Amino acid sequence: MMGRTIFIDPGRCIGCQACVSACRECDSHRGKSMIHLDYTEPGMSVASLPSVCMHCEDPVAPCAEVCPADAILVTADGVVQQADTTRCIGCSNCVNACPFGIPKIDLQAKLQMKCNLCYDRTAYGLAPMCATVCPTGALFYGTLEELQAERPGVQVADSFVFGDVVVQTGVAMVVPADKVQWPVPGGLPVVEVNGVDVR
């Protein structure tokens, strides 16, 4: 059951990178952004998509699972923290394990960095910086009920299929209502991958 979390709605993204700038301003990693903004059809369209850490819940975050130094810790409320600076050895295992391509290694510092859902803010009941400022609501922080109250009929997905592994995430994606059942390679509620029914 999803509690208060981030919902990503790519249909609303205008590619302004306010989330990227806001993430840089967050006190826990000031000066560095933990958000990527991707262009989905470059040269064809201005469509864009912000990516934050999905805070995988089930199985327990792959990045944390493979960390040999136990540097990536998960809080009891499901937030997958960025690497503990006293433990991280900069081995990049987490980078390879993440199905969403989120963690990055600061090569100079030999340290993994990623979105920790602004734990210094969310622990106090504030929304993460990115979702607070997002001018369009492409990043929304709240409960599913709050989202649906604001956007009637909106549908979300919080499970993603990679090969034979279904990953349940703490962060959810908004998907067009009539497209929920469509197979989307690489993410969203996929029913078929490479011709294999994975339901």
Place this chain on the structure above:
Amino acid sequence: MTATDPIKAASRPVPVSIDPSIAPPGTRNFRDAGGIPADKWHADQNGETLVPTHCCFCGVQCGMYLRVDKGGKVFGVEPRNHDINRMRLCPKGINAYQQVNHPDRLTAPLMRRSRDEEFKECSWDEALDFTVSEIRRIQEAHGNDAFGLLGGASLFSEKTYLVGKFARVALKTKHVDYNGRLCMVSAAGANKLAFGIDRAGNPFSDILLTDCLLIAGSNVGECFPVMTQYLWGARDRGASLIVIDPRETAIARTADIHVALKPGTDSAFFNAVLNVVIAEGLTDEAYIAANTTGWDEVKKTVAEYPPSRSAEICGIPASQIVQVARVFAGAGKAMAWHARGIEHHSQGVENCLSVINLCVATGHIGKPGAGYGTITGQGNGQGGREHGQKSDLLPGGRSITNPEHRQQICQIWGIEESELPGAGTSMMEMVWQMQRREIRGLIGICNNPFVSLPNYAVVKDGYDTAEFHAQFDFFLSETAANAHVVFPVTTWAEDEGVMANAEARVVKHNKAQEPPAGVRTDTWVICELARRLGAGKHFDFPGSREVFEELRVASAGTVNDYYGITYERLDETGGIVWPCPSTEHPGTPRLFEDGRTYHADRKIHMQVVEWHPPMDAYTEEFPLSLTTGRTVAHFLSGNQTRRLGALVEQTPRPWVEVHPSHGFHNGDPVRVVTRRGSEVFPALVTEAIRPDTVFIPYHWPVPTAANALTIDALDPRSKIPEYKVCAARIEAAERVDEVPAPPTAPGHEAYPEAQVSRTDPLPPTSPQGRGTAERS
């Protein structure tokens, strides 16, 4: 599949500040049970204070907190739950605070006696005395009108009021204008003609109530990102979205109808839409009969614009015109918002009037969710002209040629009517006058014409011809680098004052820190110059508050009535929309609810609009339309944003957007040639633009200045330059021109690397902020 590993322990202790028995730390309940207000949080954490204020940039005027440390220095930003933006901020707003203590700040006056010399730092007395002696020399030899003053629409309204008063009372010149002339004066002119009042008819919140939203010539996603929440809010309710833009912008991408018309054909399009509305019987005849004049003439004119003719002019299918007419006129409530895309034309006023005609003829006006608005580019684009900074206006929007209005203002200012100069010329015309040596000296406040005016060669020549040029700024802009004297003045965070946003909502900016040593407020400098010119008794203002009190009185009883607005009321509310005639009056967010306008007959004056081609003719040599605009990371001439690391990283340089049919590959050097000159930009090949149109963002100086190529043709009524269309051709080039770094003042020789680029191990998301893949 289920979890295989137990959840690992939390990495660090969770701060406890809510009842742990209800929500134990480390649980989701703890997070959900939050609610600690933003303005308490940081103060609790760091001993810092949060100063409520607004963004210094565009006409949305988002509320924000500036974070101030124990030493009294601004060091960050925190979103603020203000009525306008409800916490939202765009990247410019988030990074704006970095200007305040930026190492490039000017902290002492700069002076040189001729342009052959280098700037030297000097004392305030030296700089002021030299300026005053040059003003006296020029005016004694060539008359008072040989000296001009150019203000800015990023100044607080108090300062714009002072600029107008200083020009007329202290300099005694008619030549005063402002850079809002380059912004929304076409819309202002059209609104005055049609309604007798110069502002948007509806607040932003009305967008949420509409059934059909028409956006004409506004790249909302990049120029006013925070407005998008209103657009998407309307969409959530099922409103349809119509976007008129030659480019497929972020909002056009999701529109129900995107009309990608050829630049410079807007009024032909809107006339044809009205033609279809009439043909299909979708007009609101009862509203027209009761509230308007001029309808018969308008009807006769639009009969000349059948969809087939306009479709050919606009380069779009005629079916789109019919579709727009049916969707807009058929909606229960419909709204039209427009911006520079239809205003920056030699027919900018006509374009706006054609949109107004459509709204009025369909009865979509003066109701919640129905009306019109223009989105101002500069923070105080609206307020900047309301109180006498514009060449033809006196405070309160009074006309400088109306004897009664002149008398009223002279009484308030304590001068004789014969001493008050008449109407001056517009910003671009003043540059032409400098070329002709009719204006020989100039003070510029808060503007950067070297980047923002069209036809750079003419602008440079005009300024170089001027015998004396002084500039107020907090960074050494490209224009300030040409001056004889540069006065280092405060940023928006170091003074207090009001601005009026695109809804005409007056909001108050608060002072967050003391200015650096050596820096003065614009108010102090203007008053000090006036004192030295012998007009001190008219300029006895210790600060903004005293100026605002005089401004309130000066506007009382006018259309732009600020009398009921006080600093205290602004501190208590989310802003007040003028007219506000008394301190009990709540303000007027929506106009014409009773159908009455501000003309003497209280009617809407519908105006005939005829389309004419853009001023720069297309030929075989110049077959394409060059159009210009903004990018989300930068603001106007870029003097403020081209120094902020995150924004420079996001959009480091300009580009030329071209359609794939021209055969270029992404990143190819492309020479763009117009009748004014040529420059080379990297290509951004995209299908999101018309094949006959190219686009360049205009925030950079030469040699990558879009405005070195644009035409200095003006709208005959609003005198706004035709930035949005000129004839051009493109050709392959050898290499791309370099983007110059902003000029630096003495003592700031090295451009601070740390400010340009923060150490960031992450790969750049996109080299130019928009889709950029190689196409084969």
